[in-house]
Amino acid sequence: MTTDFTSDPPDVPRPSANAPEVVVQRLPLYVRVLAQFDAAGSEMVSSEQLGAQLQMTPAQIRKDLSYFGRFGKQGRGYNVKRLAIELRSILGLDRQWNAALVGVGRLGRAIIAYPGFRPEGFYVVAAFDIDPSVIGSAVGDLTVRPIDQIKKTVDELGIRIGIVAVPAGNAQSVFDALVEAGIKAILNYAPVAPQVPLDVKVRGVDPVLALQSMTYFLKPHATEESAANG
Amino acid sequence: MTTDFTSDPPDVPRPSANAPEVVVQRLPLYVRVLAQFDAAGSEMVSSEQLGAQLQMTPAQIRKDLSYFGRFGKQGRGYNVKRLAIELRSILGLDRQWNAALVGVGRLGRAIIAYPGFRPEGFYVVAAFDIDPSVIGSAVGDLTVRPIDQIKKTVDELGIRIGIVAVPAGNAQSVFDALVEAGIKAILNYAPVAPQVPLDVKVRGVDPVLALQSMTYFLKPHATEESAANG
DNA sequence: GTTTGTGAAGGATTTCACAGCA
DNA sequence: TGCTGTGAAATCCTTCACAAAC
Numbered sequence: 001m002t003t004d005f006t007s008d009p010p011d012v013p014r015p016s017a018n019a020p021e022v023v024v025q026r027l028p029l030y031v032r033v034l035a036q037f038d039a040a041g042s043e044m045v046s047s048e049q050l051g052a053q054l055q056m057t058p059a060q061i062r063k064d065l066s067y068f069g070r071f072g073k074q075g076r077g078y079n080v081k082r083l084a085i086e087l088r089s090i091l092g093l094d095r096q097w098n099a100a101l102v103g104v105g106r107l108g109r110a111i112i113a114y115p116g117f118r119p120e121g122f123y124v125v126a127a128f129d130i131d132p133s134v135i136g137s138a139v140g141d142l143t144v145r146p147i148d149q150i151k152k153t154v155d156e157l158g159i160r161i162g163i164v165a166v167p168a169g170n171a172q173s174v175f176d177a178l179v180e181a182g183i184k185a186i187l188n189y190a191p192v193a194p195q196v197p198l199d200v201k202v203r204g205v206d207p208v209l210a211l212q213s214m215t216y217f218l219k220p221h222a223t224e225e226s227a228a229n230g
Numbered sequence: 231m232t233t234d235f236t237s238d239p240p241d242v243p244r245p246s247a248n249a250p251e252v253v254v255q256r257l258p259l260y261v262r263v264l265a266q267f268d269a270a271g272s273e274m275v276s277s278e279q280l281g282a283q284l285q286m287t288p289a290q291i292r293k294d295l296s297y298f299g300r301f302g303k304q305g306r307g308y309n310v311k312r313l314a315i316e317l318r319s320i321l322g323l324d325r326q327w328n329a330a331l332v333g334v335g336r337l338g339r340a341i342i343a344y345p346g347f348r349p350e351g352f353y354v355v356a357a358f359d360i361d362p363s364v365i366g367s368a369v370g371d372l373t374v375r376p377i378d379q380i381k382k383t384v385d386e387l388g389i390r391i392g393i394v395a396v397p398a399g400n401a402q403s404v405f406d407a408l409v410e411a412g413i414k415a416i417l418n419y420a421p422v423a424p425q426v427p428l429d430v431k432v433r434g435v436d437p438v439l440a441l442q443s444m445t446y447f448l449k450p451h452a453t454e455e456s457a458a459n460g
Numbered sequence: 461g462t463t464t465g466t467g468a469a470g471g472a473t474t475t476c477a478c479a480g481c482a
Numbered sequence: 483t484g485c486t487g488t489g490a491a492a493t494c495c496t497t498c499a500c501a502a503a504c
Contacts, residue, residue, distance in 0.1 A: 020495070028442035033423060046463065054423050058463090059497055066465055074464045074503040092445040099441075110340050111437075116421070120438050160448050161441065185444040187437055191346070193263055193284050201447055203440035207341075207417055208350050210433035211329075211391065212258035214415040215322040217431055218390050250473070276485065288485090289475055296487055305482045305484045464503075474493070481486080 019067035026064055027091055029054060034084040046077035098125045098159045100150065102174045103166035104139050107189055111165055112140040124163065126153050130170065151181040162186045249297035256294055257321055259284060264314040276307035326351050328389045330380065332358045332404045333396035334369050337419055341395055342370040354393065356383050360400065381411040392416045
């Protein structure tokens with residue numbers, strides 16, 4: 001899966017050029033619905049069908065895919081299995097990724113116990129905390145390490161991803177430590193705006209922000225005018 | 231937001247017109263960093279300072295805010311407390327929002343126990359499941375209800391928000407039930423692409439998708455060329 | 461007949477740059 | 483002087499529409 005796919009047939013338009021970030025963010029969605037079509041027994045799927053599932057226009061799906069290659073056949077659509085394999089390869093999902101979790105409080109423990117990561121190739125292989133009273137203790141099948149061992153551990157275990165699950169007040173120092181350790185991809189559960197270099201990707205998981213931007217669209221309900229629920 | 235806001239004072243540019251959705255999604259971020267500036271004792275803040283915290287351009291912040299009013303003073307910036315109050319009001323964060331949780335498995339229980347919602351005004355006031363063996367049992371201080379009581383409960387408790395924490399296979403039927411109950415805002419933890427009417431907002435919380443779109447940017451590491459971890 | 465891949469058009473969002481005000 | 487608010491410009495993203503391929 002490294003870089004020797006020089007075997008482009010003479011008609012490949014843009015092998016895997018610089019696609020807009022927003023397009024890259026949609027690719028995992030395509031992978032997901034392709035898995036559904038596959039599970040349902042579909043062999044081929046059209047951009048129309050994909051669009052219906054994802055509530056997007058077929059044109060957008062075709063355009064998105066065209067940044068990475070020509071995966072379809074006119075008149076037929078896309079081979080479900082092959083497109084899934086291609087997209088997984090493009091995204092780097094055909095390998096294992098090791099992650100370091102920082103913060104083993106309530107949330108951190110839930111993340112370690114979360115069964116959704118491993119089947120997708122994401123392995124939490126180390127856990128860190130500042131609290132001396134938990135360092136050395138076992139969480140799941142991991143032993144909690146002191147934060148100042150991040151760099152050493154990242155190198156030793158081939159960790160490429162950081163997961164931040166510490167309180168807001170400690171988050172920036174954890175970002176700094178992860179960046180210092182050479183981490184370039186961070187999944188952030190802390191409710192803060194991280195300060196990181198431009199070459200470091202951070203994605204936030206933040207249910208409160210999600211809720212807060214939906215309430216804008218909720219009109220003050222008729223039945224609440226004088227209802228007492230405060 | 232019907233159509234009779236003809237009462238603009240002569241200097242109000244766009245009272246609270248139709249701002250792009252992407253702008254609305256950034257407003258909660260502004261609220262959050264304003265709270266930080268406030269906690270740090272700042273009285274005034276400039277778009278430059280906000281931009282530095284959020285890694286955005288000052289121009290974008292000013293433009294975003296201009297969709298909703300004129301909150302700043304030239305030469306001085308924005309009053310931290312006042313801007314926070316205004317934005318919270320615009321977003322509807324100055325009130326309580328009741329939510330219904332569907333799915334009281336591992337994840338659902340973690341959501342009920344999550345301490346981050348209440349301080350922000352989001353209250354999970356009812357929990358539902360299909361599994362007869364958990365219906366009637368207590369989770370936190372809630373009693374689990376059968377799913378077919380959603381509509382009744384939504385009306386009785388003034389619930390405006392649905393939170394979906396069921397397995398992927400059951401998710402669409404839960405969306406359908408929530409929509410049928412008149413819910414217009416859904417926080418979705420299930421790894422599926424929901425099919426809902428256009429007037430229903432859904433925001434996904436999906437750490438796996440977040441990870442999957444970051445791996446694209448992680449180059450195959452030098453030290454991994456021949457490392458054995460897959 | 462069907463559906464892809466893609467230039468071109470259209471629309472949306474961001475940034476620029478500066479007048480106006482404190 | 484310092485900073486906002488905002489038209490205009492620039493950039494980015496989506497949709498259109500159709501030739502080409504099956």
